[in-house]
Amino acid sequence: MTEAYVALEDGRVVEARARAPGRSRGELVFTTAYTGYEESLTDPSYEEQVLTFSYPLIGNYGVRAERFESDRVHPRAAVAREFTEDVAEWLESEGVPAVDHLDTRDLVTGIREQGAMECGIAAGPDATPEAAREELERCVPMSDHTDIxxxxxxxxxxxxxxxxxxxxxxxxxxxxxxxxxxxxxxxxxxxxxxxxxxxxxxxxxxxxxxxxxxxxxxxxxxxxxxxxxxxxxxxxxxxxxxxxxxxxxxxxxxxxxxxxxxxxxxxxxxxxxxxxxxxxxxxxxxxxxxxxxxxxxxxxxxxxxxxxxxxxxxxxxxxxxxxxxxxxxxxxxxxxxxxxxxxxxxxxxxxxxxxxx
CATH class of the missing domain: 3.40.50.880 (Class I glutamine amidotransferase (GATase) domain)
Structure with a gap:
């Protein structure tokens, strides 16, 4: 069931499954790491970005606070081919939207060919493509975050x-x-x-x-x-x-x-x-x-x-x-x-x- 939409700067709106509800926006980037999702999600360097995992399954060894790099999740949203329940529940508890069941290979290829791009995300029962586009329109380029x-x-x-x-x-x-x-x-x-x-x-x-x-x-x-x-x-x-x-x-x-x-x-x-x-x-x-x-x-x-x-x-x-x-x-x-x-x-x-x- 489609409950989420990702609106991309190149004009596309990608359907996905909502794993943690909410609306968000940011610079869409990807990591090729196949382990360390807890460390990545708590890395302050991901502030104001939407993190896409290129590895298909994220969460296969649970979530443990002793592996965190800071006291909170920093990406504005998280995207994966599939999140486990542990990671989805963690992100929801942090108020960070998360979506999966989309072609992350296509997203990563697009970023490599066109560069990091702005995106908007709407996830949850009331999500619509228009809501995702609204978030995209509110994006601020990374260099304009002058007091990040x-x-x-x-x-x-x-x-x-x-x-x-x-x-x-x-x-x-x-x-x-x-x-x-x-x-x-x-x-x-x-x-x-x-x-x-x-x-x-x-x-x-x-x-x-x-x-x-x-x-x-x-x-x-x-x-x-x-x-x-x-x-x-x-x-x-x-x-x-x-x-x-x-x-x-x-x-x-x-x-x-x-x-x-x-x-x-x-x-x-x-x-x-x-x-x-x-x-x-x-x-x-x-x-x-x-x-x-x-x-x-x-x-x-x-x-x-x-x-x-x-x-x-x-x-x-x-x-x-x-x-x-x-x-x-x-x-x-x-x-x-x-x-x-x-x-x-x-x-x-x-x-x-x-x-x-």
Whole structure:
């Protein structure tokens, strides 16, 4: 029974089955990951998007909160060939519309050929094609979500692992995944999470050894406060960034970013290190990329399309990655990135004051 409609920017209206009722809209994107649906659905980088799973069955190992990357589902709606009852019930409890029993292969092919497109969704007993089109008409392009950081960032600072013996990391929360914090804490770092719009005074208050810009949703050019922090501390503190963080750091240091046709979203993106020649598999979720690196050196590239995957500067003590080294979901080939971040601080920790200091 058709209870849902997906209105696409290309003019089509696709019939589907409603699994979680509601109306929504957003940029339609897809992930090729075949596991990790809990992590993907709770990834803040999917804010204001409608997530389509290319793998046909989503939910075959249940739903467990300990695998979540944040405290809520972030996509505005979810689409799959088939959702299990567990996932459907979870999405309904979160108030996130979900639809299935449609040809996701056709949707994915359309996105690959035409690029990420806006869509509107209406699901439930009262759903109509007109309602889906109304949602589509209300869509806002991703780059026009100028304050999207406010939707995903902490409102005030938080401290993780306050008794840690490692370096103090000021993590600028532009939509940080929980596993980034976990990866730093596992290396005994003290992680001071600050809001996406933190000021220099906020950073000075936590007295960090490293400034770290997180992943997040939307256009990196809209994260002007984070870029201002990079500009302020480049050359003064070691800097690190993941995903959106790489883009923000590049923009702050004379580089340029641009929107991709359909982005990289999945757990099998091949990345080559230009120094060693080694290729690793990575987890990715981004729709923007660095077009010009500015003051930074490109050290890693995507094997499929040559887009920058790693930027560095020995002089400024900067290291960034476009992919997600923390994975969750995905391969753990690049977890050593966090060791490299900690190693940027001499000795891996603040010096111990000598007697009499």
């Amino acid at each position: 950081g406010a939707q995903v960032s902490v409102a005030e600072g938080l401290t993780h692992n306050p008794e840690g013996d490692g370096p103090t990391v000021a993590l600028v929360d532009c939509g940080a995944k929980g596993s980034i914090v976990d990866s730093l804490v596992e290396r005994d770092a003290v992680v001071e999470v600050v809001p996406y719009d933190a000021t220099v005074a906020d950073i000075e208050a936590v007295d960090p050894d490293v400034l770290f810009v997180s992943n997040g949703p939307g256009d990196p050019e809209n994260f002007e406060r984070a870029a201002a922090l990079v500009d302020e501390y480049a050359g003064e503190l070691p800097l690190a960034g993941i995903c959106l963080g790489q883009q923000v750091i590049a923009n702050a240091l004379g580089g340029e970013t641009e929107k991709m046709e359909f982005g990289h979203r999945g757990v099998n993106q091949p990345v080559q290190d230009l120094r060693s020649g080694k290729v690793v598999m990575t987890t990715q979720n981004h729709g923007y990329t660095v077009a010009e690196p500015g003051e930074l050196e490109v050290t890693q590239i995507n094997v499929n399309d040559d887009t920058p995957e790693g930027l560095e500067s020995d002089e400024l003590e900067i290291i960034t990655r476009q992919y997600h080294p923390e994975a969750n979901p995905g391969p753990h080939d690049t977890l050593s990135f966090f060791d490299d971040v900690v190693a940027m601080v001499e000795g891996g920790a603040k010096p111990t004051p000598s007697a009499g200091d």
